[in-house]
Amino acid sequence: ETGVTQSPTHLIKTRGQQVTLRCSSQSGHNTVSWYQQALGQGPQFIFQYYREEENGRGNFPPRFSGLQFPNYSSELNVNALELDDSALYLCAIRREVNTSSYNEQFFGPGTRLTVL
Amino acid sequence: GQNIDQPTEMTATEGAIVQINCTYQTSGFNGLFWYQQHAGEAPTFLSYNVLDGLEEKGRFSSFLSRSKGYSYLLLKELQMKDSASYLCAVNRDDKIIFGKGTRLHILP
Numbered sequence: 001e002t003g004v005t006q007s008p009t010h011l012i013k014t015r016g017q018q019v020t021l022r023c024s025s026q027s028g029h030n031t032v033s034w035y036q037q038a039l040g041q042g043p044q045f046i047f048q049y050y051r052e053e054e055n056g057r058g059n060f061p062p063r064f065s066g067l068q069f070p071n072y073s074s075e076l077n078v079n080a081l082e083l084d085d086s087a088l089y090l091c092a093i094r095r096e097v098n099t100s101s102y103n104e105q106f107f108g109p110g111t112r113l114t115v116l
Numbered sequence: 117g118q119n120i121d122q123p124t125e126m127t128a129t130e131g132a133i134v135q136i137n138c139t140y141q142t143s144g145f146n147g148l149f150w151y152q153q154h155a156g157e158a159p160t161f162l163s164y165n166v167l168d169g170l171e172e173k174g175r176f177s178s179f180l181s182r183s184k185g186y187s188y189l190l191l192k193e194l195q196m197k198d199s200a201s202y203l204c205a206v207n208r209d210d211k212i213i214f215g216k217g218t219r220l221h222i223l224p
Contacts, residue, residue: 041216042205042215042216043203043214045211045212045213048211056209058213090158092212105161105212107159
């Protein structure tokens with residue numbers, strides 16, 4: 001158990017729709033990252049939030065956006081869904097800097113998004 | 117995977133030893149992770165190397181050479197439950213970037 005939860009577990013949308021995925025953690029962290037993982041591939045870095053500000057972004061278009069909230073939760077929003085957006089979406093958190101486990105990144109169970 | 121290379125698939129026998137290699141581009145490097153991922157599940161943390169050398173954790177060991185941009189994960193006394201994907205990930209400028217993963221098949 002990593003203490004990181006994601007909702008929903010599975011989601012089916014149609015092309016052109018918008019989706020919001022959620023991530024939350026039971027304990028303190030200051031960095032949350034979102035990844036997209038297609039079948040048989042490694043996770044692709046979408047973006048990262050540090051203390052509620054985006055501080056890094058991968059090669060994803062602006063229709064992928066996010067938020068991080070003071071209560072340790074985070075959202076990934078995707079607008080104008082395309083068929084290729086079908087994937088497992090993972091959030092990952094890193095603990096506070098002053099703990100010995102800072103360098104461990106804990107993943108949530110993921111949200112499986114299918115775009116039809 | 118932004119210049120993080122690892123073999124796509126490997127096969128080994130139960131009880132044996134296997135070494136999974138990873139090479140990466142060294143610019144902005146801060147450390148290297150190894151994760152295990154079973155099919156349909158999220159990745160789970162195995163190791164994080166910052167300094168050169170070998171770190172051992174039970175049956176799993178991870179090695180890093182920063183000058184060569186090279187790491188390996190060594191799995192000993194293989195068990196059937198070790199059948200999974202093994203992901204090499206680089207902490208680059210405080211962003212964690214993954215390779216495509218190595219699918220490890222264990223034969224009885």
